[in-house]
Amino acid sequence: xxxxxxxxxxxxxxxxxxxxxxGSSSDTASESGExxxxxxxPGAAGTTEMEVEGDDVxxxxxxxxxxxxxxxxxxxxxxxxxxxPDKKVKLVLSNMAxxxxxxxxxxxLESGEGAPDIVDIELGKFPxxxxxxxxxxxLTDVIDPYRENIVQSRLDIYGKxxxxxxxxxxxxxxxxxxxxxxxxxxxxDYTTIKTWDDFKAAGVxxxxxxxxxxxxxxxxxxxxxxxxxxxxxxxxxxADGNLAVNNDTMVEVLQYIKEMQDTGAFAxxxxxxxxxEEAYPNYNSGDYAVQIMPxxxxxxxxxxxxxxxGKVAIAAPPVFDTTDGEYQSIGGGGTGTAxxxxxxxxxxxxxxxxxxxxxxxxxxxxxxxxxxxxxxxxVWSDTALTENADNQFVQYFVNPPFxxxxxxxxxxxxxxxxxxxxxxxxxxxxxxxxxxxxxxxxMDVKEALDESQATLENExx
Amino acid sequence: MKKFFYSQKIAPYVFVLPFVxxxxxxxxxxxxxxxxxxFQDVLKDQWVGTKNYTRLLSDKIFxxxxxxxxKYMIGTLVLLIxxxxxxxxxxxxxxxxxANFFKxxxxxxxxxxxxxxxxxxxxxxxxxxxxxxxxxxxxxxxxPIKWLKGVGTSYIILLLIAxxxxxxxxxxxxxxxxxxxxxxxxxxASIDGASKWQQFKNISMPLVKPTxxxxxxxxxxxxxxxxxxxxxxxxxxxSPNNIGLTIVGYLYRQGIEKRAMGYACAVGIVLLLSVMIxxxxxxxxxxxxxxxxx
Numbered sequence: 115x116x117x118x119x120x121x122x123x124x125x126x127x128x129x130x131x132x133x134x135x136x137g138s139s140s141d142t143a144s145e146s147g148e149x150x151x152x153x154x155x156p157g158a159a160g161t162t163e164m165e166v167e168g169d170d171v172x173x174x175x176x177x178x179x180x181x182x183x184x185x186x187x188x189x190x191x192x193x194x195x196x197x198x199p200d201k202k203v204k205l206v207l208s209n210m211a212x213x214x215x216x217x218x219x220x221x222x223l224e225s226g227e228g229a230p231d232i233v234d235i236e237l238g239k240f241p242x243x244x245x246x247x248x249x250x251x252x253l254t255d256v257i258d259p260y261r262e263n264i265v266q267s268r269l270d271i272y273g274k275x276x277x278x279x280x281x282x283x284x285x286x287x288x289x290x291x292x293x294x295x296x297x298x299x300x301x302x303d304y305t306t307i308k309t310w311d312d313f314k315a316a317g318v319x320x321x322x323x324x325x326x327x328x329x330x331x332x333x334x335x336x337x338x339x340x341x342x343x344x345x346x347x348x349x350x351x352x353a354d355g356n357l358a359v360n361n362d363t364m365v366e367v368l369q370y371i372k373e374m375q376d377t378g379a380f381a382x383x384x385x386x387x388x389x390x391e392e393a394y395p396n397y398n399s400g401d402y403a404v405q406i407m408p409x410x411x412x413x414x415x416x417x418x419x420x421x422x423x424g425k426v427a428i429a430a431p432p433v434f435d436t437t438d439g440e441y442q443s444i445g446g447g448g449t450g451t452a453x454x455x456x457x458x459x460x461x462x463x464x465x466x467x468x469x470x471x472x473x474x475x476x477x478x479x480x481x482x483x484x485x486x487x488x489x490x491x492x493v494w495s496d497t498a499l500t501e502n503a504d505n506q507f508v509q510y511f512v513n514p515p516f517x518x519x520x521x522x523x524x525x526x527x528x529x530x531x532x533x534x535x536x537x538x539x540x541x542x543x544x545x546x547x548x549x550x551x552x553x554x555x556x557m558d559v560k561e562a563l564d565e566s567q568a569t570l571e572n573e574x575x
Numbered sequence: 576m577k578k579f580f581y582s583q584k585i586a587p588y589v590f591v592l593p594f595v596x597x598x599x600x601x602x603x604x605x606x607x608x609x610x611x612x613x614f615q616d617v618l619k620d621q622w623v624g625t626k627n628y629t630r631l632l633s634d635k636i637f638x639x640x641x642x643x644x645x646k647y648m649i650g651t652l653v654l655l656i657x658x659x660x661x662x663x664x665x666x667x668x669x670x671x672x673x674a675n676f677f678k679x680x681x682x683x684x685x686x687x688x689x690x691x692x693x694x695x696x697x698x699x700x701x702x703x704x705x706x707x708x709x710x711x712x713x714x715x716x717x718x719p720i721k722w723l724k725g726v727g728t729s730y731i732i733l734l735l736i737a738x739x740x741x742x743x744x745x746x747x748x749x750x751x752x753x754x755x756x757x758x759x760x761x762x763x764a765s766i767d768g769a770s771k772w773q774q775f776k777n778i779s780m781p782l783v784k785p786t787x788x789x790x791x792x793x794x795x796x797x798x799x800x801x802x803x804x805x806x807x808x809x810x811x812x813x814s815p816n817n818i819g820l821t822i823v824g825y826l827y828r829q830g831i832e833k834r835a836m837g838y839a840c841a842v843g844i845v846l847l848l849s850v851m852i853x854x855x856x857x858x859x860x861x862x863x864x865x866x867x868x869x
Contacts, residue, residue, distance in 0.1 A: 213811050217831045224617075224834065242834060246618040333815070384702040392702065539833065542813065550815040554724055572633055 164188050166195060166204040174463050175230035176207045179215040180449070182413055183234060183283075186483045190470040203466050205232075212236065223249040223454075231457040232467055235280060237271060237448035241535040244274045251453040251460045252277040256468035263490040264472060271532050272450035280450020281471040284486035286408035287443045287526050288341045288431055289518050291415070293403040295425040300324050304429060310342070313432040314374050320403060321379035328379040329404040330393070331371055333549040334386030336541070337446050338406040340529060342367045344444045345434055350531040350540050357536060357570055359548070360563035368552060368559045375553060382553055386545070394418040406431055408446035409519065412485040416510050427512040430522045441527030481507075487519055494519055536574060543570055606847070613840035627841035637842065639817050640825040641849075647821065648798025650734045651741070655794060656787065659742050663749035664779055678750070681743035692736060693807020697723070700732055700808075723808060724815050733819070736804050741797075745790055752786030753779060788861050792854055799850050802827065822846045 162184050178184055184207045195202045208230070210218065216239045222229040223243070235243060243250060257269065257278055265285055272280025292304040300323035302316045317328035332338060343349065348363030374380040385392030388405040396402050398419040405411060415426060433440055451471055453464045470476055477490035478499055485507040493499060500516040502508060507515055531537050548566040551557040579585060616623045631637055662681070666674050684692075699707040700722035709719040722728045756779065764774050780787075802823035806812055809819045812828055820828075822842065830839025858864060 211811075213813075213832070220834050221831060224836070245834070395703070542832075546813045547816050550724070554721075554815065569635060572630070572635070575630065 160209060162188065162207045162209075164191060164205045164207075166202055168199075168202055170200075171202045171204045172459055172462055173204045173206060174232055174459060174466070176205050176232040176234075177215055177219065177230045178207060178209050178234045179212045179236065180234070181209045182417070182484060183449070184209060186479060187470060189483065190476055190479060191466065193475060194466055194469050201462060201466075203462065216242075219243075226456065229454045229456065231454060231459055231463045233452055233454065234449045235452050237450065237532060238541045239538055240272055240280060240450055241533060242538045243452070244279070245535050248274070248279065249455055250279045251455040251457075251464055252279065253281060253453065253464055253468065254278050256464045257281070257472065260468065260472035260490075263474070263477075263492055265489050265491060267526075267528055268445065268448070268489045271445075271448065271528070272452075273533070280452050281467055282489045283449045283451070283471060283484075284408075284410055284480060285489055285491075285526065286410055286446045286448050287487055287519055287522060288337060288406060288408050288446045289443065289522075290429045290431045291405040291407060291411060292427045292429060293397070293400060293422060293425055294427045294512055296320075296324070296326070296400050296403045304427060307429070307432055308436055310370065310432045310434055314377065314379075317374065317379035317404075318377050321377070326400070327381045327383075327402045329406065330383035330388060330402055331375045331380050331553045332387045333382050333553050334545045335389065336544060336549075337387065337408060339367060339371065339549075340446060341406065341431060341441075341444045342370065342434070344527040344529055345440045347440075349529050351534060351536070355530070355534060357540075357567065357574060359540060359544075359570065360560065360567040364563060365560050368563070372552060372559055386549075389414055391418070398422060409487040409515075410447065410485070412507050412511070412515060416485065416506055423510050424512065426510070428515050428518045429513075430518045439525075442522035442525040444527045444529070481505075485515075487516075491523065494523065536570070539570060539573055609840045609843055612837050613844050615837045617836035618834055623837070627838045630838065631841055631845065636817060636820070637825055640820045640822050643817075643819070644799050644801065644821045644823075646730065647733060647737075647801055648795060650730070651737050651798045652791070652794055654734060654738050655741055655745055656790060658738075659745035659790075660749045660780075660783070660787070662742070663746045663753055664775055666746065667750060667753045678743075678746070681746050683743065684740045685744045687740075689736075689740070689803045690807055692740065693804055696732060696736055697808045697810060700728075724818075726816075726818050729808070729814070729818050732808060733801075733804055736808070737801075745794075748786055748790050749783060752783035756782045784861070788858065788863055791857060791861070795853055795857065796850050799846065799853070822849075 176187060178187075187205055187207060191203055191205050215233075216236070219229065219233055219235070220242065229249070254277055257264075261269075264282075268282040268285060269278050269280075272278060272282065290304075290307075294304065297304055297316075297320065300320045302320050302323075304316070307313050307316050313329075320326070320328045343363065346363050346367060348361065348367065350357075350359050350364070352358040352361065371380075375382075383393045383396055383402055384390075387393060388397065388402075388407050389411060393402075394414065397405065398421045400422075409428075412428075415422060430442055433442060451467050453460050453467065457463060471480075472489070474490065474492075477488035477493045478496075480486050480488040481493060481499060482502075482505060487494070494516055499505075500508075501514050531540065543566050547569070548562050551562040551565070552559055580589075613627055614622060614624060616626075665671060666677060671677075701707075701709070702719075702721045702723065703709070704713070704719045706719075706722075708722055712719060720728060722732060760778050760782075761774055764778060769777070800823050801821050805814070805819040805821055805824060812820075812824050812832065814820060823846065826839045826842040826846070829835045829842060
């Protein structure tokens with residue numbers, strides 16, 4: 115009898131602890147949710163939940179890997195709700211680290227469980243989701259109403275077989291960011307830099323005057339490399355789309371950068387590229403003076419390199435030859451917002467996100483809030499917006515940011531490999547092995563490229 | 576019914592049943608599924624025969640991952656068996672003051688999360704001249720080092736984390752082994768005039784052998800399957816020139832990052848086999864399979 119009582123008591127105790135466990139975990143969840151909403155500035159990480167009034171509201175889960183995007187999506191969703199009271203949505207945004215988010219997405223698509231409704235996929239990873247059975251919704255129908263104003267090449271990079279799966283955020287035109295204060299002190303005038311030879315010579319002059327690094331050679335990204343490659347008419351693939359990372363143009367480009375490094379004026383940077391948390395302080399302190407980066411780097415300047423306010427000028431990037439009509443710039447990076455096809459709210463999500471990212475208001479906000487170069491180029495020449503004195507980006511930079519953009523507007527190139535399904539692996543090999551071999555370990559350019567070609571061939575066999 | 580439960584023949588099976596079920600459900604089932612998947616291209620959902628395995632043979636990055644894991648395993652074995660054994664016998668000695676205090680101090684690191692430790696080590700060994708390690712180098716009159724970009728330096732950092740974290744745990748294992756040795760043996764030895772070192776070599780070492788074999792076995796497994804430490808100090812699964820890539824890291828890269836789940840399963844099977852082979856050889860050599868002497 116005694117035992118029976120004891121057993122009952124123990125069972126009750128166990129059940130109670132179980133319940134307590136449930137209770138406390140849900141409590142903490144809602145608490146952290148509220149906390150996140152309160153502090154939901156551009157800098158807030160983790161989960162942000164929109165507050166929407168009314169009963170007939172559809173909740174949409176959104177995954178992002180750049181926390182700055184969260185604020186933008188929420189602002190735009192509020193505008194959508196005001197205009198479409200019958201189709202109100204409530205966005206629940208989760209921000210995760212770049213690799214984590216893409217890995218989680220691929221796992222959830224693979225297993226068919228746990229995927230969000232809406233997800234930001236980075237350009238370099240996008241082709242990975244275009245293989246096998248595509249788990250994303252075809253967005254051609256929701257893009258149509260906005261199509262005429264949008265740069266078509268930015269839609270193409272998220273497409274396959276005539277279908278479009280991603281909504282672009284920006285053009286990402288590659289430009290040059292010059293720290294004018296540092297350059298002037300060394301007697302370098304950035305406006306005279308037109309060609310890469312000028313760029314290199316300016317670097318040497320700067321280095322001799324200050325002993326500091328002019329610009330970085332990249333080891334974990336290919337912003338400058340892709341620009342140079344496009345300017346020389348090269349690519350990572352041959353004309354038939356076969357892997358050819360050791361082609362002559364590539365060797366020529368990397369050799370050129372290697373020679374820049376050999377002058378001493380160009381060096382690798384902690385973090386391996388300008389858009390990296392380890393790299394920001396080096397630019398902020400003036401140890402590195404120049405960045406060749408896509409236009410969206412503006413938002414990194416205002417957020418992470420605040421000491422440079424009023425000291426940075428944006429200019430068209432150098433070219434190899436000013437007379438042969440080569441590309442002036444190239445679209446770099448990008449985030450394609452995709453809708454998960456299996457989501458029960460896929461159609462609504464697609465319609466809402468098309469509005470959030472492609473409508474005219476959206477394109478204005480892309481500039482106002484995020485500081486990006488919007489895909490609707492009509493915005494580029496609207497000086498009321500682009501030179502608005504209240505805009506934080508206009509205040510930050512020495513010259514009007516869109517001056518350089520309008521200069522290169524009609525001559526922005528791309529690379530074929532962006533949309534190729536081999537791109538994620540190629541990028542991975544370049545950022546981990548090839549560029550490190552060349553710029554950190556001093557390996558011969560051709561040798562390093564041959565080695566990577568062999569590695570990649572093995573992978574794609 | 577009563578007969579069934581009170582049967583002496585059946586009772587043992589009833590007692591081991593939960594364990595058997597767990598093994599079947601959480602070990603055998605996933606492993607056999609893994610073997611099946613390793614002969615498939617999961618994304619295209621088709622059988623590809625031994626293609627995944629032939630590809631492994633010519634995969635230089637996989638070879639590099641194996642070498643990295645082996646190197647790490649050997650490093651941890653060399654550092655994490657003799658030293659903890661020595662420390663344990665020091666702690667076990669009557670001459671040691673505040674033994675309990677040191678026991679807990681040594682054990683503390685094992686309670687911290689690898690994620691936190693890895694992040695802190697990554698920051699300490701940052702590339703910038705302001706990082707802790709480079710400040711130390713500066714104080715020593717050396718120039719800053721790109722710690723996490725060199726093969727040798729990153730290996731040292733990984734071993735440093737392993738030692739910092741696991742020394743205490745291994746000390747506990749050895750302490751348990753040492754404390755089960757009857758003190759009479761030592762008394763007899765000292766009466767016969769054996770020095771402390773001779774006592775350690777001829778009494779402690781042979782008698783803690785079962786513990787040593789156990790620690791060796793789990794260390795081989797832990798060394799070969801290391802992943803998180805490298806993932807944390809390189810802030811992701813990608814390291815320059817793959818200097819931090821381990822077998823599990825490669826499995827993760829193929830299966831999750833590149834969605835080649837079949838190929839990743841082949842990697843996993845190779846890991847399983849290599850751990851088993853290394854351990855079987857080791858257990859054979861240490862005589863664990865021999866019948867106990869009566």
